[in-house]
Amino acid sequence: MEIKNILITGASRGIGQALFEKFSNAEGYFVCGIARSFSNEPDTFSEKTENRNCLRLGFDLSDFSEYPFLIKTISDFFPKGPILLVNNAGLLYYSAFENTTEDQFDETMKVNLKIPYFLIKKVLPLMDKNSHIVNVSSMGGFQGSQKYAGLSAYSASKGALAILTECLALELKPKGISVNCLCLGAVQTEMLTTAFPGYKAPVTPAEMASFIMDFGLNSxxxxxxxxxxLSLSNP
Ligand SMILES: NC(=O)c1ccc[n+]([C@@H]2O[C@H](COP(=O)([O-])OP(=O)(O)OC[C@H]3O[C@@H](n4cnc5c(N)ncnc54)[C@H](OP(=O)(O)O)[C@@H]3O)[C@@H](O)[C@H]2O)c1
Known part of the structure; x- marks a missing residue:
């Protein structure tokens, strides 16, 4: 069986963690998950056993000057490039438009748009024909969806990520690489409960991760x- 390499950003909690666990518990995958809060201590850094081959890479994806180190570490772990890159890492400041600071706006755009943009650029040379890039956006960034107060910077960044998807789908087509975007509705994670305390989402991280896994591998x-x-709650 040919091993498939999977790269997931934001794998330390929420949807990304659930997706990382699904791939690392399934046979036939090498999975690399990236997040700032992963330790880079050698013992916890990677697990290599017969059925389990995963790498938790502690890295701040906004540290663009260190991307050569990131790419070297990924290439050392994967025998070949990833067949699936899931740009899942995200940031949400829940803040009314009139209170949103320039720093919050810049950080939101950096994590939700600039990181996927430049990570794709750096990972692309490792990717073969028939590979897939999945950008994780939000219903807030889906044109025509119901909008919610306090999410202007977040939703604008996710809308931009959706349009970036369309642009890259065109530009990467000659390489045989597909790029698609999932606009998620509410999923019960730390991001959601911090923004909307007490709100009960209709979907768990594990349920959303199952969908993303199948979509990423097959669509x-x-x-x-x-x-x-992708929403049970919007509109
Ligand atoms: N939950 C929802 O209802 C919902 C709805 C629509 C869309 N989404 C989208 O789905 C994705 C996952 O959401 P979630 O709810 O699972 O979020 P979450 O629980 O807040 O997790 C976010 C992940 O992103 C990582 N991350 C953030 N900044 C990073 C950086 N600079 N470098 C590396 N990793 C970074 C975090 O890890 P560290 O802190 O360890 O770095 C964490 O693993 C996001 O893109 C989010 O916008 C979620």
Whole structure:
């Protein structure tokens, strides 16, 4: 069986953690998850056993000057490039438009848009034909969806990520690499409970991770450049 390499950002908690666990518990995958809060101590850094081959890479993806180190570490772990990159890491400041600071706006754009943009650019040379890039956006960034107060910077950054998806789908088509975007509705994670305390989401991280896993592995044979709304709660 040919091993498939999977790269997931924001794998330390929430949806990314659930997705990382699904791939690392399934046979036939090497999975590398990136997050700032992972330790880079050798013992916890990676697990290599017969059925389990995963790397938790502690790295701040906004540290663009260190991307050569990041790419070297990923290339050392994967025998070949990733067949699936899931740009899942995200940041949400819940803040009314009139209170949102320039720093909050810049950080939101950096994590939700600039990181996927430059990570894709650096990972691309490792990716082969028939690979898939999945950008994780939000219903807030889906044109025409119901909008919620306090999410202007966040939703604008996710809308931009959706349009970036369409642009890259076109530009990467000659390389045989597909790029699609998932606009998630509410999922019960730390990000959601911090922004909306007490709100009960209809979907768990594990349920959303199962969908993303299947979509990431299978949909790109028939889909490229699509922005998919995924919501039980919006509108
Ligand atoms: N939960 C929802 O209802 C919902 C709805 C729509 C869309 N989404 C989107 O789904 C994705 C996952 O959301 P979630 O709810 O699981 O969020 P979460 O619980 O807040 O997790 C965010 C992940 O991103 C990582 N991260 C943030 N900044 C990073 C950086 N600079 N470098 C590396 N990793 C970074 C965090 O790890 P560290 O802190 O360890 O770095 C964490 O693992 C996000 O893109 C979010 O916008 C979520």
């Amino acid at each position: 790109h044979t028939v889909l490229n450049g699509v922005i998919v709304p």
